[in-house]
Amino acid sequence: MLSVKADNLDKMGLLFERYHRVLFAFLYHSTGQAAISEDLVQTVFYRMLKYRHTFTGDGEFRTWMYHLARNVLNDYFKKNQRVIYQEDITSISERNQAEPSADFQLEKKQESEALHQALAKLSPEYREVLILSRFQELSYQEIADVLKTSEGNIKVKVHRAMKELKNIYLKSSSTL
Template identity: 80%
Template sequence: MLKVKAGDLDKMGLLFERYHKPLFGFLYHTTGQVAQSEDLVQTVFYRMLKYRHTFSGEGEFRTWMFHLARNVVNDAAKKNNRVVYEADITPRSERTISTPAADVQLETKQESEVLHQALAKLSPDHREVLILSRFQELSYQEIAEILKTSEGNIKVKVHRAMKELKGIFLKETH
């Protein structure tokens, strides 16, 4: 990113190749919408170019990128008056021939769908810290920098979010 900041805009393609999948994952888990997430990825990379002068190089690039992504989601929410998590999960049809491997795959898929439904029921703040910590595997320190709060506060938020998610998940599966 420092090379992009210095004017070597060709390096933006390398950044896109390296980071568009994790960025899409964050945005998809935040919005639950494939098409909207793809659009938001493009917006984030546009803003990276537009605001490249704000990247100081002192912190990690990923932290700066996810901070921009978070702002893009918040701006989209303001523009649409809200961000509603709506998962693009299409239920798989029942299979006519059942094998042990197929049963395990179906059960795993169903649990994944229930997990996404439970994630959708979390508050936006709880969903955001879980996506950053569990799906994007960012450290608590990195998340604290993105959210502009303390690491201790993030630990508490993640703990509470996991507890809430577990309660919703268990209620959905029983």
Template identity: 80%
Template sequence: MLKVKAGDLDKMGLLFERYHRALFAFLYHSTGQAAHSEDLVQTVFYRMLKYRHTFTEVGEYRTWMYHLARNVLIDAAKKNQRMVYQADVTAMSEKIISEPAADIQLEKKQESENLHAALAKLSPEYREVLVLSRFQELSYQEIADILGTSEGNIKVRVHRAMKELKSIYLSDRAI
């Protein structure tokens, strides 16, 4: 990113190749909409170019990237007034399932749909920290830097989010 900041814009393609999948996964898990997430990925990389002068050597590139992605999500939510999590579970479930046995495939697909339904019921703040910590595998310190808070606060949020997700997931299964 330092080379991009210095004016070598060709290096942006390399950054895109390295990080667009992880960024898409973060945005997809935050919105539940594949096409919308693809658009948001493009917006994030556009903003990286536009605001490349704000990147500093102090922080890690991924932290800066996810901070921009989070801002893009917030802006999209404001623009759409209220962004509703709407999982495109059929497309994602088919990618996840790779077992040959039909009953195992069906069970995995159902579990995936149940998990996405439970994620949809979480507050955006809880869904965000879970996606960053569990799906994107960022450290608590990196998440704290992205969200502008302390590592301890993030640990508490993740714990509470997992507790609420478990409660929602189990209550949905009981129905």
């Protein structure tokens, strides 16, 4: 990223290849919309180019990237206030076609659907820490850096998020 900062913009391709999947995953789990997430990925990379001079090199690049991605997400939710989280489950099966058997696929799909729905009902604050922790596999310290808070605070948030997720999940399972 420091090369990009020094106007060596060709290196941006390298960063895209390395990070666009994890970034897409973060945005996808946050919005539930694959197409929109792709657009947002483009926006995040565009902002990286535009604000490359603000990257100090002191912290990790990933932290800075998630910082930009969160801002892009906030902007997106502000512009589309009615859209909070809409599960686009079909996209998973359409995009990842290599599943072992039809039964297993169906079972997995149902589980994913239920869990995604539960995730969708979580408050954005809790959903964010779970996404960063479980899907993005960031350490608590890294999450704390992104959210500019303490590691202990993140631990508490994850714990509470899991409790809330369990309640929502169990409620939705009992109504099925």
